[in-house]
Amino acid sequence: MREFSVPAVITAAPVGGLADVVFEYARQDPGRVVLGRKTDGVWRDVTSGELCAQVLALAKGLLAQGVRFGDRVGLMARTRYEWTLFDFALWAIGAQPVPVYPTSSADQVWWILHDSACTACLVENEDQAMTVGSVVDRLPGLRRLWQLDAGAVEQLVADGRSVADDVVDRHRGAVTPDAVATVIYTSGTTGRPKGCVLTHANFMYETDTMVARWESVFGGGPGEEPSTLLFLPLAHVFGRMVQVAAVRSRVKLGHQPVLAAAELLPDLAAFRPTFVLGVPHVFEKVFAAARRTAEVEGRTGAFDRAVETAVRYAEAREQKAFGAGPGPSAALRMEHQLFEKLVYGKVRAALGGRVRHAMSGGSAMSRRLGLFFDGAGITVFEGYGLTESCAAATANPPGATKYGTVGLPIPGTTVHVAEDGEVWLYGPHVFAGYLNDPAASAQVLREGWLATGDLGRLDEDGYLTITGRKKEILVTSNGKSVAPAALEERVRSHPLVSQCIVVGNDRPYVAALVTLDPEGIAHWLSMRSRPQLAPKDLVRDPELTAEIRRAVVAANTLVSQAESIRSFRVLPEQFTEERGLLTPSLKLKRRAIEKTYAHEVAALYQS
Known part of the structure; x- marks a missing residue:
């Protein structure tokens, strides 16, 4: 489609x-x-x-x-x-x-x-x-x-x-509605930030549409103050x-x-x-903290079984919503109920105890994580949008969530996928242009359509999946095109990993730089009764390297051999905004990272 x-x-x-x-x-x-x-x-x-x-x-x-x-x-x-x-x-x-x-x-x-x-x-x-x-x-x-x-x-x-x-x-x-409400500057991953001109009408249409369509989120439950x-x-x-x-x-x-x-x-x-809105990183942190607590209490096996049950339960409900199955079986419902007090209730308690819905945006959430939260009693509506579209342009609707996608166009919006795979958007929430930059405005606004720069695909039901950024596609020296986002997301899902950046443009194969999650590492060392190590010693630790290699191998199952990560290096420090390596919305500044770690990248390709 x-x-x-x-x-x-x-x-x-x-x-x-x-x-x-x-x-x-x-x-x-x-x-x-x-x-x-x-x-x-x-x-x-x-x-x-x-x-x-x-x-x-x-x-x-x-x-x-x-x-x-x-x-x-x-x-x-x-x-x-x-x-x-x-x-x-x-x-x-x-x-x-x-x-x-x-x-x-x-x-x-x-x-x-x-x-x-x-x-x-x-x-x-x-x-x-x-x-x-x-x-x-x-x-x-x-x-x-x-x-x-x-x-x-x-x-x-x-x-x-x-x-x-x-x-x-x-x-x-x-x-008036067409008056300028605000000028929001883009993160500037590749140059000077550009000022997105958003009107009162943009915000009123966007927010009133979200509230009307997602009434179950913004309205709260019976007798409940949202x-x-x-x-x-x-x-x-x-x-x-x-x-x-x-x-x-x-x-x-x-x-x-x-x-x-x-x-x-x-x-x-x-x-x-009653509901929260966040980026995938927040939900990843909640999940990782819950698993660490279970490991400290000696309940790792039970927690992992609860996760599998939640995922299967949510998948069964998803299949039923789309007419592809009968829903959870009686045995699965009983198994799910067993873990309600042991695991799921505690996960919800970490978010205050009343949360039943959440919205996620800013970057991709893994399908498995979304299914887990759904099975744990928190429906996460993942969406997609840009500053230029006044936030959400697509989102998963109530009662018909497809995890792993960013949902349908929000009401009043059209999504078009161009021949080269670029996602185009049209709707009343699309911005008026960039401040003081008619040339840049003309590049992205084409007869009212917003050319997003993102790559994606629409399934038979109209659900959008984002597959990468046009400017971030890597082309190896062998001519293989690689979208790094899925690989990076999978590596980053490992509890010991904080960030991952895939490299390989004009190089013979794909490689990666990986940073470590401090909380995850501290817990990992503690559970093994090992002393805390200095970062320079930690990155050379054979046991840790083996753990990260497992994350890389898991990521490689998503792609062909030509697209897989052949080499990786664990870094002793974080990619941070303060160092100019992340945007304020936690997106990787690829050029800055590759420049900062030019020596480490070069070492990935030394035989």
Whole structure:
């Protein structure tokens, strides 16, 4: 199949902007809880009325400080409550927030603030303020710099007390759906980040479609208050979409700025969300932690049997959903029930105990991992999208999930697979183009179609599978084309592996560089009663090398012999964003990695 469409389930908003719902909901039901805010270690409820009052007060302060309709304002912070306040306050006065990753270098900060012509910037702390300060002499249009941890919100609210409420109302009334809502910069894996111009209409259509079609997720269960804890970066379009969707659907939204388990798990337990949204790495970590716990408790065999049962149970349900089987047998249902308290309930408890649905995006999730979570009682709807498509363009629908695919086009969207395998998208959520870059815009926007640069295929039911990136296809010196994504994903699924990058362009065969997962390694050594080793000694350890070789052999079963990994090297350090080797959304910067490890790559091909 070359093309597939799904009919729309909503109509595009004819008037208004993203901030309108904050004011409408405050009038309709001011006492309804819509956010959770953690202060002094305690989660406190925030009602519609309180949120509206805070957004209005901040919007007046922004006006008092000189922010005007159409101005762009940089937001450089982690995922926290104040980001949501600033987003909606800026939208209320027709301004355009421009997200900046808090880990960005000075040069990256300069480029984004310069290219977007920001007139003001909000930072979280003194370190970020110093980063902006180091390039401010090259930003003549930047007139204001606010710091959250130095009382920025309180100062702005105080400054805005002299501004009448109706001034904000007049600004908000002038916002139309086709107005620019935000400029989000791409990760920049191959060059300067490009600013994706997204409108209020893009976000309203995207989020309202997701909420309508995935009502079982955003609506919660019978008598249940729907809620989600957002730990994705709000500088990324996925996190931004979640924020907007939660506010528009009155899902209680909490913020968690730290992905480390020590910080995240206690907040999941306290906030108890009904659904979560994350990248595959998060779900891999939850699974790996559960297995390590089982191994420490001497229950490895039982855990592994529970995993197999969950996978078979979910596969049987999947087959039934598509008319290919009767569903789980009575014996399988009994076996599944046996592991409910022993394993599955504990996995759900790690996510707060109430989670029954999750959404995953950003990169591919292995089919087996998705099936495990489904069998454990958490349906993971994997989807696919880009910043240019305002997050999800496809997603697995409720009741008809095909694990290993990224689902059907979201309603109102058409997916087309070109002759060369490139995925093209068409729909009301597709962006308006790149800021200040008509040439780049023309390369990806073709009569309304978005050429994604991703390779994929549509099955007979219209489900999309992403097979790689056009620019990442390796061609060996023997002329063999190799898509590295599937190999890398399979190697990375091993509990001792953190990252894997496949190399081989213009070389005689395919090889790989592998980094180690610190938590997995510490556990592995502990279970063998072996002392912790320095990284330089660890990578030469024969037993560890044998473990990684098993992961590589497993990956090679996915491809032909000509495409298989012939050689690999374990590295003593991580690929990190700080080292310039990962994007903020944890994607590999292939050119940078190959340049940094040129010596190690060369050694892979020495006889």
